[in-house]
Structure formats: C-alpha cells, structure tokens
Amino acid sequence: MKSTDHTVPDLASLRREYTRGGLRRSDLTDNPLELFERWLQQACEARLADPTAMCVATVDEHGQPFQRIVLLKHVDEQGLVFYTNLGSRKAQQLANNPRISLLFPWHMLDRQVIFLGQAERLSTLEVMKYFTSRPKDSQIAAWVSQQSSRISTRGILEGKFLELKQKFQHGEIPLPSFWGGFRVKFDSVEFWQGGEHRLHDRFLYQRQGSDWKIDRLAP
Numbered sequence: 001m002k003s004t005d006h007t008v009p010d011l012a013s014l015r016r017e018y019t020r021g022g023l024r025r026s027d028l029t030d031n032p033l034e035l036f037e038r039w040l041q042q043a044c045e046a047r048l049a050d051p052t053a054m055c056v057a058t059v060d061e062h063g064q065p066f067q068r069i070v071l072l073k074h075v076d077e078q079g080l081v082f083y084t085n086l087g088s089r090k091a092q093q094l095a096n097n098p099r100i101s102l103l104f105p106w107h108m109l110d111r112q113v114i115f116l117g118q119a120e121r122l123s124t125l126e127v128m129k130y131f132t133s134r135p136k137d138s139q140i141a142a143w144v145s146q147q148s149s150r151i152s153t154r155g156i157l158e159g160k161f162l163e164l165k166q167k168f169q170h171g172e173i174p175l176p177s178f179w180g181g182f183r184v185k186f187d188s189v190e191f192w193q194g195g196e197h198r199l200h201d202r203f204l205y206q207r208q209g210s211d212w213k214i215d216r217l218a219p
Contacts, residue, residue, distance in 0.1 A: 018110040018194025023201035025216070032189035032205040032212060033077060036113055039191075040075075043106050056082070057101040058093040066093065072104075073130065073181075080115060081122065083130060083181035085145065091180075094119045100184055110194030117186035127180045132172075139173040140164050195219070 029035045043051035052072040059065050066089060074081035080102060084091055094100065102115040131139060144160045187207040194200050200219035205212045 017196055018198075018200065019196055020110045020194065022195050023191060023193035023203065025203070025214075028191075028203060028214060030212065032191070033075070035191060036189065037075070039106070039109075039111060039113065040104075043104075043109060043111075046109060048106060048108050051106070053104075054080075054082075055103040055105065056090060057103070058090045059097055059099065060089075060093050061096055066090065072102075079117070079183040079185045081181060081183050083122075083127070083179070085142070086178050086180045091182075094182060100182075102184060102186075112190075112192040114188075114190040114192075115184060115186040116188040117184050119182040119184050122181040122183055124175075124180075128175050130181065131175050131179065136168075136173065137165070140168060142179045143173070143176050190217070 027035075029038075040051065050071070053069050054072055055067050056070045057065055057067045068090065070082045070084065070090075072080055073083060098118040098120065100117060100119045104111075104113040106112065131142070134142075140161060143164050144157055189205040191203050191205075192200060193202075198219060202217040202219060204215045204217050206215075207213075
C-alpha cells in the first residue's frame, strides 16, 4: 500500500468560539417569517456563498431519512418554494410522505434556521412562470437529467445536452412534464444563534391557529 504524508486531524480538538452576538427575545418578531427574511437579507449582504442554499430532508417508505442541498427560489406567507425533477428521489418520497424539514446553515454568521412542515406540488402555471425565467442552458439541463437515475458516464449527460442545445437553438424550450416544484407550508421554525462558551441562543416558533407560540430552548 502506498504511504502518504496526509494525516487525519484530531477531530475532537477542532472547535472555535461563537462570538458574533446573541439572539434575545427583544430581537424576535411576532411572525417568524419576518425574522427569517431579515436574516436572509443579512446573509445576502454578507456575501455568503449560496445564501439561499438549504438542506432538504425527506423520508422514504422504510423511514430512512435522506438529505440534499437545494436552492430556495421564493418565500412568502404561503411557504418556501423550490423546484426539482418530479422523478427525483425527494419528489417520489414527498409523494408518499409530504412531511419535510428545511435547514439553512449560515455558518459564517453563526446561524441556523430550521423549518418543519408539509410540501405540496406547485401548479403548472407557477412552474411554467419560473421555468421560462431560467437561463436557456438551465432549461435544457432540466430536459437532460433524469434526476437520481443511474448513469454509466458523465459523457452521456454532456452528449444529450449538446444534442438538445442544437435542437432548441431556435425558439422556446417547452416545459418538461417531469419537472416541477414544491411549496413547503411550515408550522414550526427554529432560530439558532451561536453563543460564547457553547451557550447558544435557540428560539422555537410553533403555529397555534393564526398566532405563533415562542419558546426559548436550552442549547
């Protein structure tokens, strides 16, 4: 076996202090969406890489969780929106179990936000509106990939992309029937702000009718 000079670091000793400030009850808003939008704006202003990236967790029919990073494309009082191939593993799992968790990991700001709720399919009109706003190459890529299916080489994807780029070089690119989106209607939101000495600040919003109950959680 060929030896290398690479050594695994002592993982247990890797740590840092979280010193970017705390989160107090006086900082909270009555509606969690207002605080989330404020934090999202601050993440954008801080020029974080992919501030809209969120870890999407779904569960299969055996109770096995799966996670992947997806980009948030819209948020309002109705929920959080993302798009995907409807044949993908996450879309198939959501068809059987719509319960979902979204995690925004803003490490550089020592922040996390977790949404819990249920995902519902977007209408064709909503999907079409977003699809036509995408760059043309992204539209073509939606046609190329049968997401989560097994392929033998990357060359298959690249060849199909070039073929479709030639085919669609003139005119509009139609919306694939297998491409769509989901809106996550949330009923729980947790805000996490790193604190010194591991005394992090956590606040949990839970929907109660038209209002929100807010609890501070121990770190």
